[in-house]
């Protein structure tokens with residue numbers, strides 16, 4: 001495949017130079033916008049470019065709608081401007097401005113078929129109502145956008161004192177080991193709010209029913225394992241996370257019918273012993289991208305050592321590599337993790353190479369329906385003794 005790409009490289013380069021010289025020419029742009037054959041392409045491209053230019057403002061209009069609970073309010077049915085103004089505490093002028101802004105980006109629909117105009121959820125607004133993880137992420141953007149205020153300073157490493165490095169104390173700590181007593185409640189809640197979507201995606205795409213004993217490393221408040229427990233009543237489930245997070249997990253899991261089925265362990269997954277006995281499945285859900293390559297290999301090695309022969313390590317997180325997930329992985333998480341202070345998004349191939357370096361083989365990529373939530377890569381420990389050098 002690479003050979004073929006290499007063979008066609010000079011042709012690609014010539015075509016790219018020609019195309020770019022045309023697109024950079026304003027009279028060509030005007031001509032393309034007016035010519036019937038190229039008009040639609042020109043419009044689509046200029047719209048895409050403008051969307052990138054204005055993306056921050058779109059996102060902030062969305063944030064205003066979420067913070068004012070507008071979408072939840074409209075999920076109970078269409079409302080008039082006066083009703084929306086009263087519910088959100090905005091003047092009617094401001095409410096109309098916001099509603100028009102949200103209508104233009106498909107979050108709201110305006111129905112003016114009667115004398116009294118009403119406002120309803122648009123297709124994207126309706127999808128948002130059912131997605132508490134996305135709403136939590138939007139609220140969290142106050143911190144993310146604060147840190148991205150000067151993206152060049154961030155890229156040059158001139159802004160280390162970020163809000164995200166404080167929110168994720170283990171990321172800023174040497175070797176990934178957080179200081180004792182660090183505040184973990186805020187990030188644990190943020191993760192829990194978006195976990196259902198990830199868990200559903202993983203469990204719909206990868207059949208765990210063969211497993212008998214499973215360990216979820218960095219399992220947060222246990223939401224992922226609770227979903228596993230609901231679907232697979234026979235798997236013995238273990239969770240390991242930092243002591244303060246594990247305490248939250250114990251309380252939250254203890255309050256559910258899975259209190260006895262999910263065993264919660266406090267510890268540092270880089271240093272402390274893992275629960276006794278071997279596992280046939282070790283999962284790392286949204287863990288690996290938090291760590292640089294050396295730590296990721298160390299963690300995968302420890303995960304491998306916890307397995308029976310024939311056991312599997314499963315990595316699930318948003319990954320780069322497909323058109324659907326490239327922007328969320330490389331653009332969103334690339335900058336997010338930079339502000340956080342550690343880690344990077346990876347393609348399934350890159351994760352596979354880290355797995356190989358950790359002594360795992362038969363690496364497999366498992367496609368999911370929604371790669372923006374998570375993709376999956378698994379690696380196995382060989383059944384026979386093989387030495388890795």
Ligand SMILES: C[S@@+](CC[C@H](N)C(=O)[O-])C[C@H]1O[C@@H](n2cnc3c(N)ncnc32)[C@H](O)[C@@H]1O
Pocket residue numbers: 170176177178184191192195198217218219220221224240241242245267268269270284285286287290
């Ligand atoms: C990004 S969160 C993912 C949580 C959960 N797996 C999920 O997907 O919702 C990373 C988790 O790894 C845990 N973690 C980070 N460093 C750790 C360490 N050294 N030992 C154990 N857990 C750690 C964090 O406390 C946190 O719960």
